[in-house]
Amino acid sequence: xxxxxxxxxxxxxxxxxxxxxxxxxxxxxxxxxxxxxxxxxxxxxxxxxxxxxxxxxxxxxxxxxxxxxxxxxxxxxxxxxxxxxxxxxxxxxxxxxxxxxxxxxxxxxxxxxxxxxxxxxxxxxxx
Amino acid sequence: xxxxxxxxxxxxxxxxxxxxxxxxxxxxxxxxxxxxxxxxxxxxxxxxxxxxxxxxxxxxxxxxxxxxxxxxxxxxxxxxxxxxxxxxxxxxxxxxxxxxxxxxxxxxxxxxxxxxxxxxxxxxxxx
DNA sequence: CTGTATCCCGCCTGATACTG
DNA sequence: CAGTATCAGGCGGGATACAG
Numbered sequence: 391x392x393x394x395x396x397x398x399x400x401x402x403x404x405x406x407x408x409x410x411x412x413x414x415x416x417x418x419x420x421x422x423x424x425x426x427x428x429x430x431x432x433x434x435x436x437x438x439x440x441x442x443x444x445x446x447x448x449x450x451x452x453x454x455x456x457x458x459x460x461x462x463x464x465x466x467x468x469x470x471x472x473x474x475x476x477x478x479x480x481x482x483x484x485x486x487x488x489x490x491x492x493x494x495x496x497x498x499x500x501x502x503x504x505x506x507x508x509x510x511x512x513x514x515x516x517x
Numbered sequence: 518x519x520x521x522x523x524x525x526x527x528x529x530x531x532x533x534x535x536x537x538x539x540x541x542x543x544x545x546x547x548x549x550x551x552x553x554x555x556x557x558x559x560x561x562x563x564x565x566x567x568x569x570x571x572x573x574x575x576x577x578x579x580x581x582x583x584x585x586x587x588x589x590x591x592x593x594x595x596x597x598x599x600x601x602x603x604x605x606x607x608x609x610x611x612x613x614x615x616x617x618x619x620x621x622x623x624x625x626x627x628x629x630x631x632x633x634x635x636x637x638x639x640x641x642x643x644x
Numbered sequence: 645c646t647g648t649a650t651c652c653c654g655c656c657t658g659a660t661a662c663t664g
Numbered sequence: 665c666a667g668t669a670t671c672a673g674g675c676g677g678g679a680t681a682c683a684g
Contacts, residue, residue, distance in 0.1 A: 411615075412539045413676070430646055441678060446647060456629025467645050468684085477625060484618055488538075488611050498604055502583025540656070557666055568658060569667060594665050595664085 410455065410481070415440055416448050417485050420474070423458060424482040427473035457481065537582065537608070542567055543575050544612050547601070550585060551609040554600035584608065 411417050418437045422428055428436070434445055449472060452458040457478035463469045474482060538544050545564045549555055555563070561572055576599060579585040584605035590596045601609060 408538060408541070408544055408615075411535065412541075414535070414539070415677090417535055434646095441680095442647060443649090443679090444677060447676085454630055454633040455626050456633075457626075462646095465645095468647090470646065477622060477629075480622070481615075481618055484611065484615050487614070488535075488608075491608055491611055495604060495607070499582050499584075502604075503581055506581040506583075542657095561666090568660095570659095570669090571657065573667060574656090589666095592665095595667090597666065 410457075411485060411488075413448070415444060416452060417489075419445070419448050419452065420457070420478060420482050420485055421489070423472060423474045424479065424486065427471050430470050430472070433472065452478070537584075538612065538615075540575070542571060543579060544616075546572070546575050546579065547584070547605060547609050547612055548616070550599060550601045551606065551613065554598050557597050557599070560599065579605070 415437060418440075419433060422433055422436050430445070430449075433449075434440065434442060437445065440448075449458065449460065453460050453472075456475055459473050459475055461471045461473070463471065542564060545567075546560060549560055549563050557569075557572070557576075560576075561567065561569060564572065567575075576585065576587065580587050580599075583602055586600050586602055588598045588600070590598065
């Protein structure tokens with residue numbers, strides 16, 4: 391077939407890592423785990439707004455990629471602890487750097503957007 | 518309403534930047550522009566597999582965020598040049614760092630995936 | 645507590661064709 | 665050359681309910 395996707399993968403090895411941070415939640419989850427190991431319920435609460443299904447999906451994916459570990463404690467109320475692996479910790483650094491960049495440049499981006507939008511409204515194309 | 522999305526935005530200012538790298542192409546485009554300014558057609562060729570529509574969308578979004586500039590030269594065959602702004606250049610650094618991380622750890626991730634998948638197949642849950 | 649099962653929906657993406 | 669228009673599809677995400 392040689393679809394656009396194939397071409398794309400060939401062109402960019404960074405695809406995988408991008409996919410890692412490309413979804414809405416994983417970066418958040420990693421950010422939480424970078425602080426300390428967390429249990430499922432803790433993540434569920436701290437990563438506010440995430441549904442259990444999606445949280446599970448993310449956790450599984452991260453586990454599969456070797457970025458986090460999943461440790462089950464066979465206690466009567468079952469408890470599971472998720473923690474960053476060294477690999478996960480090493481990428482969390484970059485994620486945090488990216489986050490810092492955002493914090494530092496957020497205002498500038500917001501202003502750029504406002505300016506852009508204002509310019510658009512000022513000279514709208516006739517319908 | 519207070520949807521999950523609202524909660525999410527409240528919880529994570531990094532959302533915006535994540536959205537920036539969250540889609541399939543923007544990081545690629547920025548990567549290209551980090552090398553040198555490009556014209557539309559050049560990007561279209563170098564970012565192999567992207568369709569003009571999606572490329573336009575990405576470019577517009579990036580422009581709106583103040584990460585790239587769009588300069589139109591009113592030549593007879595119209596030509597448009599896209600280039601990184603200082604802001605765009607500064608984030609490209611992090612994107613490249615992330616890319617380097619991937620290159621460095623790609624094998625490890627691949628192995629983790631294979632190991633995980635093998636373990637899953639070895640002990641599949643009965644249907 | 646830690647998930648799983650279902651169904652639904654919207655967005656991003658893509659293919660193709662067309663225009664200034 | 666540099667886009668825009670239109671239509672369709674897939675995939676991730678979301679809500680709710682249920683289970684071990």
